[in-house]
Amino acid sequence: MTQPIRVLVAKPGxxxxxxxxxxxARALRDAGMEVIYTGLRQTPEMIVNAALQEDVQVIGLSIxxxxxxxIVPRLMELLREKEMGDVKVVLGGIIPDQDAESxxxxxxxxxxxxxxxxxxxxxxxxxxx
Amino acid sequence: xxxxxxxxxxxxxxxxxxxxxxxxxxxxxxxxxxxxxxEFPYTRGIHADMYRGKLWTMRQFSGFATPEETxxxxxxxxxxxxxxxxxxxxxxxxxxxxxxxxxxxxxVGKCGASxxxxxxxxxxxxxxxxxxxxxxxxxxxxxxxxxxxxxxxAEQQGVSWARVSxxxxxxxxxxxxAQKEYIFPPRPSMRLVTDTIEFGxxxxxxxxxxxxxxxxxxxxxxxxxxxxxxxxxxxxEYADWALARGLEIDAFAPRLSFFFNAHNDFxxxxxxxxxxxxxxxxxxxxxxxxxxxxxxxxxxxxxxxxCSLTWQQPYNNVVRTxxxxxxAVLGGAQSLHTNSLDEAYALPSEQAVxxxxxxxxxxxxxxxxxxxxxxxxGSYFVEKLTLETEAAANRYIRQIDEMGGMIAxxxxxxxxxxxAAASYRYQREVETGARTIVxxxxxxSDDQPIELLRIDESxxxxxxxxxxxxxxxxxxxxxxxxxxxxxxxxxxxxxxxxRILDAVRAYATLGEIMDALRAVFGTYQETAxx
Numbered sequence: 049m050t051q052p053i054r055v056l057v058a059k060p061g062x063x064x065x066x067x068x069x070x071x072x073a074r075a076l077r078d079a080g081m082e083v084i085y086t087g088l089r090q091t092p093e094m095i096v097n098a099a100l101q102e103d104v105q106v107i108g109l110s111i112x113x114x115x116x117x118x119i120v121p122r123l124m125e126l127l128r129e130k131e132m133g134d135v136k137v138v139l140g141g142i143i144p145d146q147d148a149e150s151x152x153x154x155x156x157x158x159x160x161x162x163x164x165x166x167x168x169x170x171x172x173x174x175x176x177x
Numbered sequence: 178x179x180x181x182x183x184x185x186x187x188x189x190x191x192x193x194x195x196x197x198x199x200x201x202x203x204x205x206x207x208x209x210x211x212x213x214x215x216e217f218p219y220t221r222g223i224h225a226d227m228y229r230g231k232l233w234t235m236r237q238f239s240g241f242a243t244p245e246e247t248x249x250x251x252x253x254x255x256x257x258x259x260x261x262x263x264x265x266x267x268x269x270x271x272x273x274x275x276x277x278x279x280x281x282x283x284x285v286g287k288c289g290a291s292x293x294x295x296x297x298x299x300x301x302x303x304x305x306x307x308x309x310x311x312x313x314x315x316x317x318x319x320x321x322x323x324x325x326x327x328x329x330x331a332e333q334q335g336v337s338w339a340r341v342s343x344x345x346x347x348x349x350x351x352x353x354x355a356q357k358e359y360i361f362p363p364r365p366s367m368r369l370v371t372d373t374i375e376f377g378x379x380x381x382x383x384x385x386x387x388x389x390x391x392x393x394x395x396x397x398x399x400x401x402x403x404x405x406x407x408x409x410x411x412x413x414e415y416a417d418w419a420l421a422r423g424l425e426i427d428a429f430a431p432r433l434s435f436f437f438n439a440h441n442d443f444x445x446x447x448x449x450x451x452x453x454x455x456x457x458x459x460x461x462x463x464x465x466x467x468x469x470x471x472x473x474x475x476x477x478x479x480x481x482x483x484c485s486l487t488w489q490q491p492y493n494n495v496v497r498t499x500x501x502x503x504x505a506v507l508g509g510a511q512s513l514h515t516n517s518l519d520e521a522y523a524l525p526s527e528q529a530v531x532x533x534x535x536x537x538x539x540x541x542x543x544x545x546x547x548x549x550x551x552x553x554x555g556s557y558f559v560e561k562l563t564l565e566t567e568a569a570a571n572r573y574i575r576q577i578d579e580m581g582g583m584i585a586x587x588x589x590x591x592x593x594x595x596x597a598a599a600s601y602r603y604q605r606e607v608e609t610g611a612r613t614i615v616x617x618x619x620x621x622s623d624d625q626p627i628e629l630l631r632i633d634e635s636x637x638x639x640x641x642x643x644x645x646x647x648x649x650x651x652x653x654x655x656x657x658x659x660x661x662x663x664x665x666x667x668x669x670x671x672x673x674x675x676r677i678l679d680a681v682r683a684y685a686t687l688g689e690i691m692d693a694l695r696a697v698f699g700t701y702q703e704t705a706x707x
Contacts (some may be wrong), residue, residue: 064356066705067396074601074707087705088357114632117437118282144523
């Protein structure tokens with residue numbers, strides 16, 4: 049019996065639209081993963097600290113406000129500073145193609161845009177952990 | 178809508194028969210359940226002549242980047258025949274932070290216009306006559322502050338408050354339930370809302386101080402019935418607080434306005450609007466003893482469902498929006514926002530918002546649907562669905578009454594959990610293919626790229642520079658005095674609106690005013706319900 053995958057689902061920034069984050073959290077849990085949901089308005093520092101304390105393998109970020117280019121690079125930098133480079137970061141939300149490409153270059157493992165299936169998220173996480 | 182091999186239901190899961198007839202309306206009483214348009218209980222609409230007397234207001238929700246850029250968009254929309262304005266504020270404004278606050282980094286101007294002070298509000302409405310155009314403002318936790326800025330701009334334009342007309346969203350309960358843009362705990366938030374309602378009764382007889390909103394509840398994933406029930410129960414909560422303040426029901430009830438979603442399920446949406454008017458009319462007359470007909474009439478704005486828009490094949494969104502807008506019109510909406518085809522990607526481009534406005538103009542001027550009041554009244558199906566929607570909503574309303582009201586229900590996480598369960602159910606149906614979304618899980622093809630509005634980081638820098646100059650230029654002692662007076666008012670029980678107006682006129686910033694209130698009221702953290 050392998051240990052379940054541990055995932056931190058986080059809502060950074062000021063945006064309160066948590067429908068997607070909650071649906072994903074439930075879907076990952078139904079797929080047998082252990083899910084910790086941070087709740088709203090988390091700074092990159094708070095998210096990285098929670099990821100460290102909870103010893104997660106994956107951080108799932110949900111951002112719909114357009115603030116991803118300010119938030120995600122800062123979070124990736126903090127992960128490197130804390131030598132948590134093995135934690136996979138996946139991002140979901142309204143992320144234009146060109147931003148998705150540059151965020152992946154900065155170390156984000158995957159970007160899921162609107163319409164992505166729950167199954168594709170589950171499968172991706174299983175494939176990288 | 179087909180959700181399994183054999184059963185047909187509405188999008189909310191209400192069972193649908195293959196055909197309806199007179200036997201489905203056994204017990205239906207025309208006077209009790211329907212009435213004529215313009216007559217109690219207003220199931221068929223609040224006006225006898227409906228859109229012949231006045232078309233619905235075409236009001237596109239709009240705002241981005243700096244107030245300068247948004248002002249240009251407003252003047253463009255008015256030139257294109259739009260008949261009212263609707264302000265979208267950015268997230269820092271919605272959360273009561275100035276553009277130069279650390280929490281605002283990366284967010285300034287992204288989701289709406291950035292407004293940090295009266296100076297920004299003056300720019301937003303430059304060359305727009307506030308005595309002639311009605312303005313709706315989507316703002317909640319800091320609503321009293323933005324409203325004070327608006328009233329101060331009206332003063333500067335020489336427009337008396339007795340003439341200004343428009344709507345403040347100011348619906349904090351649905352923030353705890355769904356959209357989550359709360360700042361203070363529920364009770365001080367409700368006190369501020371009640372302050373604005375009381376101030377409105379005294380000073381702005383043509384302004385709606387609140388727009389009780391189901392829109393965001395639906396966008397968070399609720400069913401149509403949940404949207405209806407939670408919204409109307411929120412309305413009753415506001416009425417209870419205003420009555421406790423000592424206001425007469427007929428003094429404020431005519432100024433309560435509503436805002437509903439227009440989602441995909443055509444007939445269910447129409448039934449929802451009809452049931453809304455009926456439930457509200459009976460509640461106002463019988464639960465609250467309102468005697469004025471104006472108190473009984475539920476007036477509402479509708480917006481097509483943002484959450485129904487797809488990233489895939491974005492031109493399909495034009496069609497979805499047209500069908501949804503038609504439902505709102507057949508359901509008797511007083512004003513309407515039609516979404517733009519690109520809104521699953523970004524705030525709308527000028528070209529996309531023009532097409533969305535044209536969609537309404539085609540409905541209004543070409544389709545003929547505006548000629549007859551409640552054209553679907555008497556349809557066996559629509560009347561039956563209206564009765565069923567009403568009954569299901571009333572069950573929820575009773576349940577919340579039994580819990581001790583909406584604040585108790587929110588604190589118990591009740592509406593939040595109901596919505597989360599409904600939204601997960603919906604997503605699973607999409608996932609399994611039980612529910613078809615054209616272009617997403619059926620009829621797929623390669624996407625055509627579309628032109629998008631991009632908001633860069635320069636809006637934030639320009640707003641920061643303007644704020645720095647303002648903080649230098651203004652009388653900072655006067656700012657301090659007005660903020661101290663506001664703090665004292667907040668600690669006591671007097672109406673805070675006059676003090677907020679004083680602070681705004683002294684060019685205290687939004688963040689400074691909200692900080693004064695945060696220091697008195699504290700802030701709220703929800704327990705996340707998965």
